Amino acid sequence: MPTPYDEMWEKLNLDLAAHEGLLQVLGKFYGDIYLSQSGRLKGIEYLDFALSEVHGLRIQELQEAKAQGRKVVGTFCVFVPEELVLAADAIQVGLCAGAEIGKEAAEKILPRNTCALIKSFVGFKIARLCPYLESCDLVVGETTCDGKKKAYEIFADYVPLYVMEIPQMKQACDRDLWKAEILRFKEEIERITGKSITAPRLKEAIRLVNARREVLQRLNRLRVAAPAPISGRDVLLINQISFYDDPVRFTAKIGELCDELEERIKAGQGVAPADTPRLMLSGCPMAVPNWKLPFLVESSGAVIVGEESCIGSRNTRDLVDESGETLEAMLDAIADRYLRIDCACFTPNPERLEHIVAMARDLRADGVIHYGLSFCQPYAIEAFKVEKALKDAGVPMLSIETDYSMEDVEQLKTRVEAFVEMLH
Ligand code: BJ8
Numbered sequence: 001m002p003t004p005y006d007e008m009w010e011k012l013n014l015d016l017a018a019h020e021g022l023l024q025v026l027g028k029f030y031g032d033i034y035l036s037q038s039g040r041l042k043g044i045e046y047l048d049f050a051l052s053e054v055h056g057l058r059i060q061e062l063q064e065a066k067a068q069g070r071k072v073v074g075t076f077c078v079f080v081p082e083e084l085v086l087a088a089d090a091i092q093v094g095l096c097a098g099a100e101i102g103k104e105a106a107e108k109i110l111p112r113n114t115c116a117l118i119k120s121f122v123g124f125k126i127a128r129l130c131p132y133l134e135s136c137d138l139v140v141g142e143t144t145c146d147g148k149k150k151a152y153e154i155f156a157d158y159v160p161l162y163v164m165e166i167p168q169m170k171q172a173c174d175r176d177l178w179k180a181e182i183l184r185f186k187e188e189i190e191r192i193t194g195k196s197i198t199a200p201r202l203k204e205a206i207r208l209v210n211a212r213r214e215v216l217q218r219l220n221r222l223r224v225a226a227p228a229p230i231s232g233r234d235v236l237l238i239n240q241i242s243f244y245d246d247p248v249r250f251t252a253k254i255g256e257l258c259d260e261l262e263e264r265i266k267a268g269q270g271v272a273p274a275d276t277p278r279l280m281l282s283g284c285p286m287a288v289p290n291w292k293l294p295f296l297v298e299s300s301g302a303v304i305v306g307e308e309s310c311i312g313s314r315n316t317r318d319l320v321d322e323s324g325e326t327l328e329a330m331l332d333a334i335a336d337r338y339l340r341i342d343c344a345c346f347t348p349n350p351e352r353l354e355h356i357v358a359m360a361r362d363l364r365a366d367g368v369i370h371y372g373l374s375f376c377q378p379y380a381i382e383a384f385k386v387e388k389a390l391k392d393a394g395v396p397m398l399s400i401e402t403d404y405s406m407e408d409v410e411q412l413k414t415r416v417e418a419f420v421e422m423l424h
Contacts, residue, residue: 003056004056005055005056005059005060008059008060008063008131009055009059009131012059012131012134012135013128013134014128014129014130014131014134015127015128015129018101018127018128018129019055019128019129019131021101022099022101022129023055025099025101025289026054026099026289027052029289029291030051030052030289032295033233033291033295034047034048034051034233034234034237034291035048037231037233037234037271039269039271040231040234041230041234041257041260041261041264042260043253043254043256043257043260044234044257046253046257047234047237047238047241050241050245051237051241051288054244054288055131058244058245058246059131059132059135061246062091062093062132062135063135065091066135066137070089070090070091070193071088071090071091071137071138071192071193072090072091072092072093072132072135072136072137072138073085073090073091073092073093073136073137073138073139073140073189073192074092074093074094074095074132074133074135074136074138074139074140074159075092075093075094075095075139075140076094076095076097076117076121076139076140076141076142076148077140077141077142077144077148077166077310078094078310078314078315078341079142079144079164079166079338079341079343080092080140080142080164080185081182081185081334081338082205082209083202083205083206083208083209083320083334084182084185084186084189084197084202084205084334085189085205086204086205086208086209086247087197087198087201087202087204087205088189088190088193088195088196088197088201089193089195089201090137090189090192090193093132093135093136093243093244094243094244094287095121095124095130095132095133095136095139096120096130096132096240096243096244096287096288096289097117097118097120097121097124097287098117098120098240098286098287098288098289098290098404099120099124099288099289099290099404100116100120100403100404100405101120101123101124101127101129102119102120102122102123102124102125102126102127102129103116103119103120103123103404104123105122105123105126105127106118106119106120106122106123106126107119108126109122109126109154110122110151110154113375114147114151114375115145115147115284115373115374115375115376115403116373116374116375116403116404117284117285117287117373117376118147118148118151120287120404121133121155122151122154122155122158125155125158125159126158132244133159136159136160137160137192138160138161138162138188138189138192139155139159139160139161139162140161140162140163140164140185141155141161141162141163141164142163142164142165142166143163143164143165143166144166144343144345145345145376145377145378146377147375147376149163162185162188164181164184164185165177165181166178166181166345167339167346168345168346168347169346169347170339170346174339175335175336175339178335178338178339179331179332179335182331182334182335182338183331186331197327198327199325199326199327199330202327202330202331203322203324203325203330206320206322206330206333206334207322208247208248209247209320210319210320210322211247211251212242212247212250212251212316213315213316213318213319214319215251215254215255215258216238216239216242216254216316217316217317218255218258219235219238219254219257219258219261220235220306220313220316222258222261222262222265223235223305223306223363224305224362224363224364225265225270226270226274226278226364227268227269227270227271227272227273227274227276228270228271228272228276228278228303228305229261229264229265229269229270229271230261230271231271231272231298231303231304232279232281232294232297232298232303232304232305232306232307233291233294233295233298233304235304235307235312236286236291236294236304236307236311236312237291238254238257239307239311239312239315239316240286240287240288240311242254243311271303272303276301276302276303277301277302277303277366277367277420277423277424278302278303278304278305278363278364278365278366279297279302279303279304279305279365279366279367279368279369279420279423280304280305280306280307280308280356280359280360280363280365280367280368280369281293281294281297281304281306281307281308281309281312281368281369281371282307282308282309282356282368282369282370282371282386283308283309283370283371283372283379283383284309284371284372284373284376284379285309285310285311285312286307286309286311286371287311290404292402292404292406292409292412293369293371293400293402293412296409296412296413296416297369297416297420299413300413300416300417300420301417301420301421302416302420302423305363305364305365306359306360306363306365308352308355308356308359308368309371310341310343313355313359314341314342314343314355315341317340317355318337318340318341319337320333320334320337321333321336321337342355343378344378344379344381344382345378349382352382352386353385353386353389354389356368356386356389356390357389357390357393357395360390360393360395361393365395366395366396366423367395367396367397367398367419367420367423368386368390368395368396368397368398369397369398369399369400369416369419370383370386370387370397370398370399370400371400371402372399372400372401372402373401373402373403374401374402374403380401383399387399396419396422396423398415398416398419400412400415400416
């Protein structure tokens with residue numbers, strides 16, 4: 001069916017037929033997983049709108065910004081400091097990589113036993129499916145896991161790629177390396193935008209990104225309430241949308257949603273009865289439209305109250321210190337804040353265990369589901385330490401490894417239901 005955006009998509013060199021297929025799958029999925037929920041908040045209409053326009057209006061906005069000379073920077077990891085991109089008047093979008101649709105194309109240039117997230121971003125490019133990727137003036141990769149690191153070498157043949165080196169440890173020399181990488185990234189952003197990053201601009205950008213983190217922190221704090229005032233599915237979607245939406249608009253809309261949630265909590269209302277088992281998810285990021293596990297969990301008699309993930313609290317927990325006045329002080333504050341991220345790619349990584357246990361306690365979670373993408377070694381191996389830390393804290397954990405296919409849904413459902421049953 002023709003849409004008002006066909007011409008734009010064609011100009012972006014998308015494969016229109018395959019893209020139409022993707023949108024149909026997305027629409028069907030969204031209907032089944034999201035619109036079928038009862039008792040949703042009024043503010044959720046914004047999410048429905050933002051998602052329905054994910055490849056439409058938002059892409060149009062990006063194209064308009066580009067026509068005015070602004071650059072678009074795409075990322076795959078929460079290590080890329082958005083503050084620097086915004087301070088150069090560019091736009092940063094988190095590229096999603098949560099669908100299986102380009103898998104076959106990806107497997108022609110990558111080993112089959114590569115994690116689904118990597119195959120997805122490569123597949124989206126080869127199959128010409130993602131208007132965000134096609135809008136990017138720069139795509140930023142990073143040396144986190146080996147899979148991504150090596151896949152970027154191949155990906156560089158297809159997109160304008162820049163790779164940041166992320167340290168693997170957190171010693172003083174690693175901090176020096178990271179600070180140098182931030183400076184190198186600043187220069188690259190200044191080069192592609194032709195704008196210099198000044199202290200006033202950077203200060204404003206730090207405030208803007210912190211404001212978005214703060215509203216998501218507020219949302220997460222409200223989830224301590226019992227009954228749970230919002231579903232985990234909806235919060236995952238909010239986090240997913242935060243990666244590509246305009247940050248000012250997004251922050252305002254989620255603030256309104258939080259106001260509504262406060263009213264709901266005051267009235268003692270929730271999305272599930274107060275005695276519903278409360279689960280926390282922990283592990284690999286879930287990019288759009290990877291809603292499989294949250295849907296399974298919440299249709300198995302439990303409610304999700306937190307996400308220890310990069311599309312979740314790992315990305316919003318820490319703010320950049322806003323007290324610095326000089327460019328140097330602000331760059332140091334950015335370096336420090338990002339180095340606090342507790343990705344499983346670090347060794348050792350005790351902070352993550354502490355965070356998971358604290359989160360489970362604060363959110364009054366009855367159990368944790370550790371989610372690993374198949375072939376993701378950092379998270380799969382760390383899951384053993386997570387399970388032990390949680391066991392010591394008296395919180396049961398279920399470890400799940402899966403990918404984006406639907407083949408294992410029944411089997412997963414059986415395991416999740418058994419886990420939820422045990423928590424009653
Ligand atoms: S900071 S979690 S966003 S790297 S799932 S591609 S690790 S094999 S995504 Fe991540 Fe940055 Fe870390 Fe967060 Fe590799 Fe694992 Fe695949 Fe992964």
